[in-house]
Amino acid sequence: MASRAPEQREEARRLAAQLTAEGVLNTALTWVDNAGIVRVKTVPVQRFAAAAQRGVGMSPVFDVFTSYDDITASDQVGGPDGDLRLLPDLDRVVPLAAQPGWAWAPVDRYDQLGRPHPACQRQFARRMVDRAAAAGLQLRMGFETEWIVTRAPAGHGPAAAGADEALDFPCAGPAYGMTRVVELSDYLRDVTEALGVQGLDVLQLHPEYAPGQFEVTTAPADPVRAADDVVLVRETVRAVSARHGLRASFAPSFVAGQVGNGCHLHLGLYRDGASLHRAPGAEWGLAPDAVAFLGGLVAALPALLAIGCPSPASYLRLQPSHWAGVYQCWGVENREAALRLITGAPDDPDGGHAELKTFDAAANPYLAVGAVIAAGLHGIESAARLPAPQTGDPGVLGVRERARRGIVRLPATLTEAADQLEKSAPLHEAMGEMLHGAVLAVRRAEEAHFADSEPEEIAAATRWRW
Incomplete structure (x- = not known):
């Protein structure tokens, strides 16, 4: 070589x-x-x-x-x-x-x-960043990392995992409650310190909804670095957890029927250093290229699910009315929309950006950022438009009302999502034959392996894989 x-x-x-x-x-x-x-x-x-x-x-x-x-x-x-x-x-x-x-x-x-290597996911992400730059666009991205911790049993390992596995949560406080911070203050302090020593800029760290669940958000960066950062965040959290006698899981569905772990992707668009989310006088504050880019994302969401939600366990998490974004729609500050437009503080010139809420930590982050850029650039090339923004929770609307508004359910299984990815010409072209084919082969194998499994079995089998 x-x-x-x-x-x-x-x-x-x-x-x-x-x-x-x-x-x-x-x-x-x-x-x-x-x-x-x-x-x-x-x-x-x-x-x-x-x-x-x-x-x-x-x-x-x-x-x-x-x-x-x-x-x-x-x-x-x-x-x-x-x-x-x-x-x-x-x-x-x-x-x-x-x-x-x-x-x-x-x-x-x-x-x-x-x-x-044609199937190198990190180089795929870099190619898409370069493709955006050739179009005069720069992107900044960042991930929210959610995880659940339990006390690690003595001699834990694959044999300890199962539907009847005893889960010992180290904190008992309410969702988002200060009690959880008090109970695990030493642990959370050490997570923050370790991330900071490694050069990661922590924006927020707080308890989440499910038992033992927390979330950390780090500062946005160029897309490849953002993907690197989320890998480093997860492995750092895992290592700090082990040193505290805890076990960290980033799995999409930790316990079937409960809120799972997401890994929301935030993205901001810029041209010549100026935010395209701060266009004066424009509807929603979006410059035309931002409208087309986000319109491309909304159109590609069914196929993107096979990238950002790659496990049968992912679809246990994707339930209506759980802030997971299971409908093909977008909204301004709407946490039930798959694509949420965040307006930001009025006096912050870089404050506006968008958030994809469907993705989880089973996703390869390099595939995720690369595929999102590819879908957005296709939106610009095809002059995509954003549909009307949605307000409220689409999940509480009747079937007829959703149909009247043009709100479609995103794929509810990995099979459906993989079928959409297989048919997506823009993503096929961007990824190339080898990478696209390898991703589909893995998705089909995951489908087949869990085809006869109950939700509880899927959650238990994947609980400690991520």
């Missing part, structure tokens, strides 16, 4: 020396597969410079791993043949505050000749 430029090799050696001086012994090199699982190869710090120059080997078959570690196949990916190289992003190397002696870096994937 073609090696990196001399200045990059020198930077890798400098980083390795710096990590060693900071007491780092091992580096975790992560990528996220199409089932949303963070996979890893680790190298000792003294091998980091070599890994950064020539990469670390891994099989292409990980593109068709499922969430339960079975291996499926697509027309282009599958079987034991082939090799790829994992190259860490030297700009994102971070010593891990909650894992002493460890550092982390996300990777890009290349073939043995140094060519970008």
Whole structure:
């Protein structure tokens, strides 16, 4: 494989020396597969410079791993043949505050000749950022991360998970209540500190609705960095939880029938540094390109669900009247709409943005940001329009009234969503044949695996996968 430029090799050696001086012994090199699982190869710090120059080997078959570690196949990916190289992003190397002696870096994937791997999700996201830039658009994105913690039982592991698993929540206070903060103040303080030490700007940290549930929001960034950040947030929360004798779950459905974990995606559009959500005199404050971009998102929502809600467990979470956004509509500050327009404070020139409420943490965040950009750019290219905004909860309207307003239920199963993704020409073109095919193969395998499972069985089987 073609090696990196001399200045990059020198930077890798400098980083390795710096990590060693900071007491780092091992580096975790992560990528996220199409089932949303963070996979890893680790190298000792003294091998980091070599890994950064020539990469670390891994099989292409990980593109068709499922969430339960079975291996499926697509027309282009599958079987034991082939090799790829994992190259860490030297700009994102971070010593891990909650894992002493460890550092982390996300990777890009290349073939043995140094060519970008067509199914590399992180490079797909970067291609879409570049495509937006070529159209004169810049995006800033950020994720809300929700998780549930329980006390970790002695000797917990796969055998402990099941529908009859005893769940011991460490806090008993009411939803959004200060009581939860008091009960777990040391834990939440350590989460905040670890994220901050790692360079993540925490905007909010608070209790959520379900038992043992919390949410953290970090500052927006360019889309690829935002995807990196949410991976780092999750693994940091997981590590801090372990040090407190707790176990963290980011699964979409922790207990069937209860509120699950979302991972809402916030996005803001800019041209030449000016927000397109602050157009003077424009309806909803949206410049024409913002209207078309968001119109493209609304139109693509059925297919985007197969990207942002990739597990059968995701559809246990997507229930009407639960602020999950299960109808194909948008609204101004409407938390039941799949796409929520956030107007922001009037005196904040960068305050306006939009929020996709359907996505959850089973999603590969690089696929999520890339697919959202692709759908929005298609909206601009096709001069998409936003339908009338919706107010109130569509779930309480009758079937006829929803039909009169043009409000359609989004896919209620992964099968329906995957069918929509398979038919989406814009997403197929943006992702390319190999990535698109691998994603669909994993979705079909997930469908088949859980086809005969009851909701309680699905929730229990996936509870500790994310």
